[in-house]
Amino acid sequence: MRLYPESALTQLEFDKVKVLLKEHARTEYAKTKAENLRIHTRKEYIETELKQSHEYKLILQQTQYFPNDFTHNIARDIKLLSIPGALLTGEQWMPIRKLAENISNIFRWFDTERRQAFPALAKVISGSYYEKLIIEMIDEVLDENGNVKDNASEDLQKIRMSLFRKRNELRRVFEKVVAKLAKAGYSADIDESFSNGRRVVAVFSEHKRQVKGILHGESDSRKTAFIEPEETIELNNDVFALEHEEGREVQRILRELTSRLSIYASLLQQYLEITGEYDFIHAKARLALDMNGQFPELADKAHVHLIDAYHPLLYLYNKASGKKTIPVTLTLDDKSRILVISGPNAGGKTVTMKTIGLNQMMLQSGLLVPVSPMSQMGIFKQLFIHIGDTQNLEFELSTYSSHLLHMKYFIETANGKTLFFIDELGSGSDPNLGGAFAEVIMEELSRRHSFGIVTTHYLNLKVMANHTQGIINGAMQFDEVHLQPMYKLIVGKPGSSYTFAIAERIGLPQHLINRARKLVDEDHFKLDRLLNSTEQDLQQLQKEKKELARLVKENEKLKKEMEQVMNKERHRQQVELLKQQNRIAEDRLVYLKDMERKLKQIVLDWKKSEDKNQVVRNLQNLLFKRKEEIVVNKLAKKVDQKYKELNQNITVGSLVKLKKNYQVGEVKEIRGKRAIVQIGVLPMNVDLADLITVEKVEEKVEK
Secondary structure: OEEEOOOHHHHOOHHHHHHHHHHHOOOHHHHHHHHOOOOOOOHHHHHHHHHHHHHHHHHHHOOOOOOOOOOOOOHHHHHHHOOOOOOOOHHHHHHHHHHHHHHHHHHHHOOHHHHHHOHHHHHHHOOOOOOOHHHHHHHHHEOOOOOEOHHHOHHHHHHHHHHHHHHHHHHHHHHHHHHHHHHHOOEEEEEEEEEOOEEEEEEEHHHHHHOOEEEEEEOOOOOEEEEEEHHHHHHHHHHHHHHHHHHHHHHHHHHHHHHHHHHHHHHHHHHHHHHHHHHHHHHHHHHHHHOOOEOOEEOOOOOEEEEEEOOHHHHHHHHHHOOOOOOEEEEEOOOEEEEEEEOOOOOOHHHHHHHHHHHHHHHHOOOOEOOOOOOEEOOOOEEEEEOOOOOEOOOOEOHHHHHHHHHHHHHHHOOOOEEEEEOOOOOOOOHHHHHHHHHHHHHHHHHOOOEEEEEOOOHHHHHHHHHOOEEEEEEEEEEOOOOEEEEEEEEOOOOOOOHHHHHHHOOOOHHHHHHHHHHOOHHHHHHHHHHHHHHHHHHHHHHHHHHHHHHHHHHHHHHHHHHHHHHHHHHHHHHHHHHHHHHHHHHHHHHHHHHHHHHHHHHHHHHHOOOHHHHHHHHHHHHHOOOOOOOOOHHHHHHHHHEEEOOOOOOOOOEEEEOOOOOEEEEEEEEOOEEEEEEOOEEEEEEHHHEEEEEEOOOOOOO
16 A cells, blocks of 8 residues: 555554554564555455454354464574585573464364365465374484484484493492591582583592592682592493494484475475464454454455444543543445545544544554454555645755645645545635635545545535535534534534634633624624534434433333244233133033933833834934033133123123123124124124123122
């Protein structure tokens, strides 16, 4: 990305973000990459880095373990490995082995399922492979402490065996000499020591001539002399020679190991870069967790659609101090490319600009940004910024001259892929003349299809933004009652500077305020007052809108609760109806069984009886008895006790009983041959033929 001026990174505080990112890095590779964090313009590269950061963030949120524990800086050792004739010591081989082991764990971690779940992270190792021979070849020669094994070669094994025997022999002879000297009273408190790798005995200086051997030196106090006994000189020579021979054989083995593994130098360098890359992605994910970074939709065009965007550094500061951060929501597209923000000083105009600029830089650097995931952010190839006093004493430039030089660069270089930020456009000169130049500059930037944000107090720019295509107004809200900024951006209307309101609130003499008002153009004053009033009305409307939304939400909740109650009641009535139907069916079944028994008895009587007429009369009484006892269920008895049937026509408001299930309700409506009967809380549609009018029987109270 092309930046102007050179201090743009510092002005937008991108350097502070890089410092925070570097603090999360553990390897030199990741720290260097954080220091030199680049801002890219290719969508493929940006999208890959964002996905990698997002996937690692998911791993951290799910508390999964990712096996990237290697943090040593062994770039020089790997470079030495590629040089012919080089030699790496055992201590140098241990980190290399650990690197290969770490890569082995990473490749094992990415099984088929995880490669599908984290494709962007798997892409880091897609161009590499794991070579198990590296660890096998190192383990053939070195133990876990980096020492060359005895069986690394036959010669080394023989040398160490001989060295072991000679040292044991030397120890036995030396112990005899020390015992003899101690018995004679010649040995000092130390008994024995080593000098130049040879075993020596410590004797009192006054007895040094009584001990045969080689004098190696004396102590600083001159009271103790160190002598190699005559009996151990030959053995010491043998041990020294064997140790020297052992060292040469160890060096030969290590040189041979270095030569054999030199073919994997480039692969090991690739391994080191892979671990560093994963550490860098880990640092980006950690930073995203700190500042609530999200992965917005990425568009390959100049576009800004931010929902609840926070200034990353301000969010971290307020988070640490327990304060609330006000987010920004705005859209810059082909129809509305330039936003003119007005409002009182210290109201958050500059912070809003920096929020947009810093988030855009972070996104194009592959960092997750603190915005809603529903946001859509485009890609810009140029970013211009002009904030604050740019007076240059070295070149004898005034503030306004320097301001115009910046604007000259803007209008000459800007294009449709440019995102610019101008704080207090046109300030530093006569308001009328500066405002005129500001209008011309904005028109030219709009003509070049550039995207940007401009802050101003100039009334003519607010008016211009209201009727110029591609330019829109915005205002920072201000609480006039408490004289406090609300740090909230409202897009679509200009804002008042609250000049006179602030003056009145702080207690400036009223006669001075009145004189100032007379000096101001009346139309200008009326417009500012209108903006002031409009903003306060808009704030009130927003409060009412929030309250209305709350009430609607509460109403929806009550509606759901009522639906649940209604559903429960319907279910209860259906269950009750089924129970009653089951009871009636049971009564009918009992009646039919009784009828079957009686009919069987009549058949038997027909066969046995001589008086057939009597049997026929019994059958007639059984089948056609008009005053037959009707088997009724408990519900029917209960209803008959409470209600008396009437021989009346059914009308609206009549109390009726359902013949089938003995339920009682009120007729609400008659539709032809059917009626709507209210039973409990639910209305039922019933055929008139299934209804009979009833009245409630008054209970008699015994006196």
